[in-house]
Amino acid sequence: MKTTVKPSESILVLDLDDTLYAEHDYKLSGIHAVCREISSLYPEYRExxxxxxxNTDSSTWLEELCTICEFNESEKQSLLWLYRTHKPNLNGFMPSEKLKCILKQFTACVLLSDGRSLTQRQKLKALNLLDYFDDILISEAYRSEKPDSKRFLQVQQTYPGKNYIYIGDNIKKDFITPNRLGWLTIGIRPTSKNIHRHRADDFDEAHQPCVWIESINELPTLFLSE
Known part of the structure; x- marks a missing residue:
């Protein structure tokens, strides 16, 4: 479907994890980084x-690793910090140059993501997108997580009188506030690799996006050419 939104009159606001790239790939990258560091410092272990x-699919992978290596809680926290600040090896769902061409069509583009500032910026850097957003609004820096309205309202205050478009993937929290503010919300359907997978049928209308798409690659088909 085509919308009546004109990019030149609109602010595009994007989520990051499982919207622009697969968060599971970040997890695997971090696990490899941690195991690689252990093997470089403890010769008895190989990556x-x-x-x-x-179990790299488990949320307890770090506990398992510490049990194997007989690391204590303090050592575990050091490894967790390494995981969160490592330089990830990531590929975006859409090639970065193609995405940049899309971003340029809009009045402004904003990254609005929940997470830690250093972690999220490392992801953007790995995707070669760090310099292509007019604003980067990460929850840790703003002490505000979705669905809190703080960062959404900041977008409206920074760019008044525009059309606002929000693209995310997590139906549990992503669309509640932009829906309430009258934004166009676009949801990317979860895949089997998504870290957060929720059934759309389990949520009421307030949680639902205006439009569902299968991938960020469908974005160019949604807007009128100018």
Missing amino acids: KDLISRI
Whole structure:
């Protein structure tokens, strides 16, 4: 479907995790970074062996790793910090140059993401997108997580009188506030790799986006050419 939104009159606001890239890929990148660091400092361990002995799909992978290596809680926290600040190896759902061409069509483009500032910026840097947003609004820096309205209202205050478009993937929290503010909301359907997978049928109308798409790659088909 085509919308009546003109990019030149609109502010495009994007989520990051599982919207522009697969968050599961970040998790795997971080696990490999942690195991690689352990193997470089503790010669008795090999990266591949450590990877094979933990469940990389589990939320308890770090606990499993610390059990194998007999690390204490303090050492575990050091590894967690390493995970959160590592330089990830990521590929976006859409090639960065193609996405940049789309971003340029809009009055402004904003990244609005929940997470830690350093972590999220490392992801953007890995995707070669760090310099292509007019504003980067990360929850840690603003002490505000979705669906809190603080950052959405800041977008409206910074760019008054425009059309606002929000693209996200997490139906549990992403669309509540922009829907209430009258924004056009676009949801990307979760895949089997998504970290957060929720059934749309389990949520009421207030949680639903205006439009569902399968991938960020469908974005160019939604707007009128200018």
